[in-house]
Amino acid sequence: MFSWLTRDSQKEEVYESVIQGLKNIYKTKLLPLELAYQFHDFHSPQLEDSDFDAKPMILLVGQYSTGKTTFIRYLLEKDFPGIRIGPEPTTDRFIAVMYDDKDGQIPGNALVVDPKKQFRPLSKFGNAFLNRLQCSMVNSPVLKNISIVDTPGILSGEKQRVDRGYDFTGVLQWFAERVDRIILLFDAHKLDISDEFRRSIEALRGHDDKIRIVLNKADMIDHQQLMRVYGALMWSLGKVLQTPEVARVYIGSFWDEPLRYDGNRKLFEDEEQDLFRDLQSLPRNAALRKLNDLIKRARLAKVHAYIIAELRKDFPSMFGKEGKKKELIKNLGTIYEKLQKEHKISIGDFPEIKGMQEVLVNMDFTKFQALKPKLLDVVDKMLADDIAVLMAKIPLEDTNTTSHELIKGGAFDSVEDTNTPFGYKRGEGIDAGFGEPDWIVYKMKPKYDILFEELNPSDGKISGAAAKAEMVKSKLPNSMLSKIWKLSDVDRDGMLDADEFALAMHLINVKLDGNDLPSDLPEHLIPPSKR
Numbered sequence: 001m002f003s004w005l006t007r008d009s010q011k012e013e014v015y016e017s018v019i020q021g022l023k024n025i026y027k028t029k030l031l032p033l034e035l036a037y038q039f040h041d042f043h044s045p046q047l048e049d050s051d052f053d054a055k056p057m058i059l060l061v062g063q064y065s066t067g068k069t070t071f072i073r074y075l076l077e078k079d080f081p082g083i084r085i086g087p088e089p090t091t092d093r094f095i096a097v098m099y100d101d102k103d104g105q106i107p108g109n110a111l112v113v114d115p116k117k118q119f120r121p122l123s124k125f126g127n128a129f130l131n132r133l134q135c136s137m138v139n140s141p142v143l144k145n146i147s148i149v150d151t152p153g154i155l156s157g158e159k160q161r162v163d164r165g166y167d168f169t170g171v172l173q174w175f176a177e178r179v180d181r182i183i184l185l186f187d188a189h190k191l192d193i194s195d196e197f198r199r200s201i202e203a204l205r206g207h208d209d210k211i212r213i214v215l216n217k218a219d220m221i222d223h224q225q226l227m228r229v230y231g232a233l234m235w236s237l238g239k240v241l242q243t244p245e246v247a248r249v250y251i252g253s254f255w256d257e258p259l260r261y262d263g264n265r266k267l268f269e270d271e272e273q274d275l276f277r278d279l280q281s282l283p284r285n286a287a288l289r290k291l292n293d294l295i296k297r298a299r300l301a302k303v304h305a306y307i308i309a310e311l312r313k314d315f316p317s318m319f320g321k322e323g324k325k326k327e328l329i330k331n332l333g334t335i336y337e338k339l340q341k342e343h344k345i346s347i348g349d350f351p352e353i354k355g356m357q358e359v360l361v362n363m364d365f366t367k368f369q370a371l372k373p374k375l376l377d378v379v380d381k382m383l384a385d386d387i388a389v390l391m392a393k394i395p396l397e398d399t400n401t402t403s404h405e406l407i408k409g410g411a412f413d414s415v416e417d418t419n420t421p422f423g424y425k426r427g428e429g430i431d432a433g434f435g436e437p438d439w440i441v442y443k444m445k446p447k448y449d450i451l452f453e454e455l456n457p458s459d460g461k462i463s464g465a466a467a468k469a470e471m472v473k474s475k476l477p478n479s480m481l482s483k484i485w486k487l488s489d490v491d492r493d494g495m496l497d498a499d500e501f502a503l504a505m506h507l508i509n510v511k512l513d514g515n516d517l518p519s520d521l522p523e524h525l526i527p528p529s530k531r
């Protein structure tokens with residue numbers, strides 16, 4: 001009894017214990033290495049408990065007017081505090097849309113001092129940025145399992161020269177490192193990729209596995225134009241993303257206005273289904289994602305330690321410091337090559353040279369530590385043992401998603417709708433006629449009855465052989481006809497009466513229309529005489 005209840009709490013426990021385990025190994029094993037080599041000044045700030053506790057986050061990125069804000073409204077099926085939608089760049093800030101009992105807003109300056117939220121490190125981007133940051137709290141069931149970050153629309157051409165006054169791509173990078181999904185939005189009827197957008201996409205490098213692409217407003221153009229735009233988008237992405245073939249593109253129209261060209265309605269529905277399924281996987285995979293990110297971080301921290309220790313090794317203790325510092329920074333590439341061979345590290349694991357050189361210029365090399373093999377050992381053991389233990393706790397391929405993890409409410413209810421005629425694939429194929437008071441087969445039954453009579457029924461029934469002679473005319477393969485026969489012989493007496501025969505003919509037509517047949521007959525297709 002209530003087995004789902006116990007399973008629920010067990011799962012929550014597993015999740016809690018994995019998150020707790022991650023916090024522990026980070027603090028006791030990885031953090032000491034990070035601190036010894038000033039990792040936080042170079043790469044990313046120290047992780048706090050709130051980073052591990054945070055709900056899965058989705059980051060929306062795109063040029064202005066690609067429908068980022070509208071996409072959020074579409075998901076929530078309601079407005080959020082501070083929402084502004086329009087043809088001009090209307091969202092001029094980063095907005096973290098998060099759950100709360102009461103709707104409200106927290107301005108950036110207050111947000112970054114809240115210890116319960118994960119945004120504290122953002123204070124380093126300065127006041128100009130904090131004035132452009134806010135948290136919008138919304139009482140929406142959708143947000144009980146995910147948070148969504150809206151971002152300022154990226155401008156194109158002349159307009160983008162206006163300086164934002166803060167490090168926009170730096171902020172994007174900060175979020176990209178911490179979110180579970182990055183959705184890049186493109187406008188199908190205005191596909192131009194500005195320089196700033198290109199730089200933004202480049203800032204997301206290293207997180208390609210989190211990126212999904214939405215070709216939005218696809219209903220604004222016809223089928224042929226859409227194919228052309230899709231091709232152009234893939235071509236442009238190929239130049240900007242390192243692994244464009246990995247990024248999945250979802251074509252759709254994510255708002256609630258009438259479709260301008262509705263020829264692609266079915267495609268949009270399929271794509272929306274896929275996208276929502278992908279988003280549904282986020283709460284489930286949150287623990288795994290956090291674990292993966294910690295592995296990535298640990299590998300970088302190791303390489304970073306080697307680099308700093310190497311610079312330290314070659315740094316003079318007395319004279320010629322400034323000249324040597326310049327020389328070491330200039331020759332960083334050679335140092336990378338040396339370390340790569342010495343420690344058998346793949347070049348892809350090294351931090352980008354240019355960024356590293358920029359930070360090094362402002363660093364005091366005399367403070368750099370020599371190599372501390374013990375600290376590295378601890379991290380190696382953490383990667384080999386602790387991570388494996390935590391990994392084993394996470395159930396992989398978990399299809400038994402329990403209710404508390406699913407994203408619910410807003411558009412998630414209608415996309416996963418199975419009750420109304422407008423739910424996905426409702427009212428099509430085998431589902432045609434669902435919800436109608438009559439049996440849908442009645443429409444064609446007079447025609448099928450004539451056929452039935454021609455097959456010389458006795459006692460109102462025909463044999464399998466007689467039915468077969470008629471059914472093979474459909475040219476469907478025998479395997480399919482046998483399935484149809486089984487579905488149609490509702491009372492399983494090895495014969496078909498007039499209703500069952502009409503049903504068989506109906507199913508053949510459903511199949512010939514290109515629809516799949518289920519293994520069980522849905523209730524509304526059972527002849528009323530047999531219900």
Ligand code: MG
Pocket residue numbers: 065068069070084085090091153
């Ligand atoms: Mg907007």
Ligand code: CA
Pocket residue numbers: 488489490491492493494495496497500
């Ligand atoms: Ca029968």
